Amino acid sequence: MSRVVYSTDSGRMCPECEQPEAKCQCKAVEAVSLTDGVVRLRLDRKRKGAGVSQIEGLGIAGAELKKLAKELKAKCATGGAIKDGVVEIQGDHRERLKSLLEAKGYTVKLAGG
Structure with missing residues (x-):
């Protein structure tokens, strides 16, 4: 074969x-x-502008991850992308993302960044 x-x-x-x-x-x-069941939010400032809020450890993939990313981008009224299973939301939206994800039942931890 x-x-x-x-x-x-x-x-x-x-x-x-x-x-x-x-x-x-x-x-x-x-x-x-x-994933260990804890979603980690981090701000990546290695890029120009206000940085990128990164969400790791969601424990989902494929279409389900795309759907969640689209919903989070809409709630934050900004753009973003998915790179290697990490959702990136343009700008510093960590507090808003934390409350949105906790409302969906995720355990969220703000990580250093």
């Missing part, structure tokens, strides 16, 4: 789930299983 490791259409392929690396489901499952 031969496995595809590279495709001219998609680039590198994951050997486990045989999906393009960008859409790999194995990494998402691995990231979800590494």
